[in-house]
Amino acid sequence: MALELLKERWSNAVNTVTIGATKEEGGTRTSIVKAGGETCLPFMLNEGGMPHKPVLAMEIFDIAPQDWPDILKEPFKDVYEDPAKWAKRCVDEHKAELLCLRLQGTHSDFGNRSADETAKVVKSVLDAVGVPLIILGTGDEEKDNIVLAKTSEVAKGERCLLGDATEKNYKTLTASCLADGHNIIGESPIDINIAKQVNILISDMGLGSERIVINPTIGALGYGMEYAYSIMERARLAALNGDKMLSMPFICFIGQEAWRAKEAKGPESEHREWGPESKRGPMWEFITAVSMLQAGADILIMRHPKALEETRKYINNLLGA
Amino acid sequence: MLVIGELINGMYKAAGNAIKKREKSVIQKLAKDQVTAGAGVLDVNTGPASIEPKSDMKWLVETIQEVLDIPLALDSTKADVIEEGLKVVKRKAFINSINADDDKLNTLIPIAKKYKAQLIGLAMDKRGIPRDRIQRSELALKIVSSCIEKEFPIEDLYIDPVVLPVNVAQAQGVEVLESIREFKLLCDPPPKTVVGLSNISQGTKKRSLINRTFLVMAASCGLSAAILDPLDSELMDALITAELLLNQHIYCDSYLDAYRKK
Numbered sequence: 001m002a003l004e005l006l007k008e009r010w011s012n013a014v015n016t017v018t019i020g021a022t023k024e025e026g027g028t029r030t031s032i033v034k035a036g037g038e039t040c041l042p043f044m045l046n047e048g049g050m051p052h053k054p055v056l057a058m059e060i061f062d063i064a065p066q067d068w069p070d071i072l073k074e075p076f077k078d079v080y081e082d083p084a085k086w087a088k089r090c091v092d093e094h095k096a097e098l099l100c101l102r103l104q105g106t107h108s109d110f111g112n113r114s115a116d117e118t119a120k121v122v123k124s125v126l127d128a129v130g131v132p133l134i135i136l137g138t139g140d141e142e143k144d145n146i147v148l149a150k151t152s153e154v155a156k157g158e159r160c161l162l163g164d165a166t167e168k169n170y171k172t173l174t175a176s177c178l179a180d181g182h183n184i185i186g187e188s189p190i191d192i193n194i195a196k197q198v199n200i201l202i203s204d205m206g207l208g209s210e211r212i213v214i215n216p217t218i219g220a221l222g223y224g225m226e227y228a229y230s231i232m233e234r235a236r237l238a239a240l241n242g243d244k245m246l247s248m249p250f251i252c253f254i255g256q257e258a259w260r261a262k263e264a265k266g267p268e269s270e271h272r273e274w275g276p277e278s279k280r281g282p283m284w285e286f287i288t289a290v291s292m293l294q295a296g297a298d299i300l301i302m303r304h305p306k307a308l309e310e311t312r313k314y315i316n317n318l319l320g321a
Numbered sequence: 322m323l324v325i326g327e328l329i330n331g332m333y334k335a336a337g338n339a340i341k342k343r344e345k346s347v348i349q350k351l352a353k354d355q356v357t358a359g360a361g362v363l364d365v366n367t368g369p370a371s372i373e374p375k376s377d378m379k380w381l382v383e384t385i386q387e388v389l390d391i392p393l394a395l396d397s398t399k400a401d402v403i404e405e406g407l408k409v410v411k412r413k414a415f416i417n418s419i420n421a422d423d424d425k426l427n428t429l430i431p432i433a434k435k436y437k438a439q440l441i442g443l444a445m446d447k448r449g450i451p452r453d454r455i456q457r458s459e460l461a462l463k464i465v466s467s468c469i470e471k472e473f474p475i476e477d478l479y480i481d482p483v484v485l486p487v488n489v490a491q492a493q494g495v496e497v498l499e500s501i502r503e504f505k506l507l508c509d510p511p512p513k514t515v516v517g518l519s520n521i522s523q524g525t526k527k528r529s530l531i532n533r534t535f536l537v538m539a540a541s542c543g544l545s546a547a548i549l550d551p552l553d554s555e556l557m558d559a560l561i562t563a564e565l566l567l568n569q570h571i572y573c574d575s576y577l578d579a580y581r582k583k
Binding site for chain 2: 238243
């Protein structure tokens with residue numbers, strides 16, 4: 001008799017978040033992205049479905065990247081002074097289906113750019129590419145509340161994904177998303193209880209739970225990845241078992257975390273036995289991405305084109321696409 | 322835990338009058354309020370005073386289904402009254418209830434199969450209420466065996482160990498709690514368990530407190546479902562908190578709200 005594998009039966013699905021709005025929907029995007037919707041644990045396709053492929057977004061900044069190693073700057077060195085050109089490079093050459101614009105230049109340490117000036121940058125990126133946008137502040141609560149409110153207005157109707165809202169600072173951003181038709185990222189510091197609380201706080205203000213994305217915050221390979229993994233796994237199990245306040249898709253900042261690791265960016269001259277960083281760095285980012293995919297990541301924010309390409313192949317292989 | 326709202330019962334004054342006068346709005350409000358408060362199933366009982374229980378049952382089911390899409394527990398001692406409800410339900414219903422008497426088992430299990438309904442089986446028979454956990458398990462096993470024999474799916478069977486008022490039969494509380502644990506050992510997959518909670522406090526002066534204390538104790542024994550008053554918000558809060566402490570929900574500061582958003 002053939003061995004029959006036991007299958008889990010889940011009662012609930014992960015929410016599907018739609019990012020981007022086309023002309024017909026009141027925006028100007030030429031494509032949109034849907035994330036989430038799983039009815040099974042990651043890639044357990046015999047138990048349910050993954051109606052939307054995990055989405056790979058490329059990360060760009062409103063100013064030249066400040067702390068990137070040369071190996072990471074290399075593919076963008078001729079465009080990163082101009083966010084619109086940088087955005088176009090990601091879409092045209094690296095086939096990014098979603099972009100993540102981080103408004104680093106608004107931070108007091110990096111130029112303290114005003115909300116109005118920043119709005120122009122956002123507009124220029126929206127004009128340059130047709131893919132949907134994720135737009136992030138810098139984490140400086142006071143400044144973010146001013147900058148992101150203005151950004152939200154400028155991008156009104158584009159159904160962007162704005163972030164991050166936290167347990168202590170969610171009201172202003174939620175109000176902007178409600179007023180201007182955007183989605184929101186709720187951030188929690190590798191803490192499932194706070195993740196759930198942030199989602200409740202946001203949805204209590206009237207923003208539908210299908211417009212919230214969880215940023216569980218992650219660590220790269222070697223830097224606490226396993227904590228993030230188990231938090232995400234636990235949240236996803238709860239979601240599939242019916243917990244509506246944890247049923248949101250995950251966004252993971254893969255590139256940001258992977259390239260913090262000295263194992264990724266440390267030059268070969270200092271670590272001869274590690275081999276060339278041109279291979280090692282993208283590999284570190286790729287491995288971090290693969291691990292987070294297995295934990296349930298729905299939107300992955302990537303930095304190096306090679307890591308992006310390999311992760312895309314990996315997803316297609318697993319989904320048989 | 323599955324919460325079965327108990328308030329649509331002709332035994333209660335509000336529902337009884339509404340049934341008699343065919344006041345749809347009263348029944349519909351009772352139904353909606355219970356669902357909002359957390360009921361996943363609504364018990365429907367025409368009450369002992371009903372002269373036309375069959376037509377009352379049909380009217381109740383249709384009245385509720387006009388405003389809600391929710392499973393109903395058709396509560397009657399008479400098979401024909403239950404069947405009248407089964408003919409019109411839109412969702413998988415509960416038959417509330419059968420017991421371990423042969424005539425009940427032989428009539429109602431085939432009806433449950435025919436309508437693909439779930440069954441609540443009381444661990445009692447013609448001889449009356451069981452006196453301890455051993456008798457309860459014997460009676461439960463008789464129901465389980467009969468279901469297996471008649472090829473009724475055990476996943477759809479809920480056994481009720483029969484709760485008695487604490488001021489009448491104080492020693493029975495612990496027997497009921499132990500039975501909830503023991504019923505799970507009767508077969509694999511095990512039958513589910515259910516209690517008619519309010520009975521525990523019948524005739525006492527602290528009904529709500531006794532109800533919620535017993536419910537929490539039963540939850541920790543692994544009770545699957547309870548027929549109760551979901552509008553007792555302290556009772557519901559205690560249940561949600563018990564499930565939290567049993568690691569069935571993920572904690573957050575607003576866990577009571579979170580549960581209610583389900």
